[in-house]
Amino acid sequence: MNIKILADSASDLSENHYKSYDIEMVPLTVHMDDEEYKDAIDIKPKTVYDAMREGKSPKTSQASPESFKTIFTSYAESKQPLVYLAFSSELSGTYQTAKMMEQEIKETYPDAELHVIDTKCASIGYGLTVLRAAQLANDGAGVEKIIETATYHAKHMEHIFTVDDLEYLYRGGRVSKTAAFVGSFLKIKPILHVEDGKLIPLEKIRGTKKLHSRMLEIMEERGKDFSNQTIGISHGDDYDTAKKLADAIEAKFNPDDILIEMVGATIGAHAGPGTIAIFFLNNDYK
Structure with a gap:
């Protein structure tokens, strides 16, 4: 019996990925207009971005204990091994609940x-880690091999991203009010990354053209070998820029493949429209 891989909706994988790789998904929750929605099931990211453009401030919450209890009980009763690769514990309480x-x-x-594993990753950086684990599971790999490889990918996954408006990160408590105001006033765009699961500001760039060039420079500085990697790009309803x-x-790098997906509703509710992120391994692919 193959190992089953479980992910949550913060992986920003498409429905096609879940079906193709036989991955189970548990949704986080989006709160908007006094309603609750199951991320990626009851609400689409575009709906959230459009609402944010209209001035609304959607909120999010972790996956429910009941969801995990139902899923875990089902696999315990059927005696099928399950590996849940979780959204970063520094960004959500979902891992702790699981x-x-x-x-x-x-x-x-x-x-x-x-088996519940904290990936310390987010968005497609997290999604690429999940896909690698699912590939191994579908090939019949054992639990130890899957966890070891997924943990390696998670540890070495770089998240280099920028947001179009610092106001959204301010609302989510990621930057100060002063930083948000000054950034917007001076048209300064931040480059951030993820370090040990946390969002950390890296640099401030003035001008979009310089911003994207600098993101590629950071990719070159931190990356090692892209020839056999899938590079991830996620965007906050801005496919043209992502493309x-x-x-x-x-x-520039001629990678094995490039995966482009929209940032899902859960992360998008904090990052906002216009977010652009690049994900890649800073070490050899395994």
Whole structure:
């Protein structure tokens, strides 16, 4: 019996990915207009971005304990091993909730093969890690091999991204009010990255053309060998910019493949429209 891979909606993978790789998904929650929506099930990212452009401030919350309890119980009862690769614990309480439910289920099913892993990753950086694990699972790899490889990919996954408006990060508590005001006033665009699961400001650039050139420079500085990698690009409802960046990456680095996806509703509610992110390994592909 093959290992089952579970991810949450913050991986920003498409429905086609989940079906093609036989991955199960647990949704985080989006709150908007006094309503609750299951991310990627009841609400699409475009809806969230359009609402934000109209001045609305959607909120998000972690995946529910009940969702994990249902999923974990199902796999415990069927005696099928399950590996849940979680959205960064520094950005959501989803991982902690899953660990709590794992322990609860194992009290009833002590032999259940449930494994909960904190990837410390987000968006397509997280999604690429999930896809690698799913490839191994579909090839019949064991739990140890899957966890070891996924952990390696997560550890070495770079997240280099920028946002169009610092106001959204300010609302989410990621930057100060002063930084948001000054950035918007001076048309300064931030470059951020993820370090040990946290969003960390890296540089400030004035001008979009310089911004994207600098992102490619950082990619070159931090990357090692792109020839057998899939490079990830995610965007906040700005496919044209993502495609231009993909073309530049293709010409400069000639990677094995490039995956472009829209930033999902959960992360997009904090990053905002116009977000652009690049994801790649800073070490050898495994």
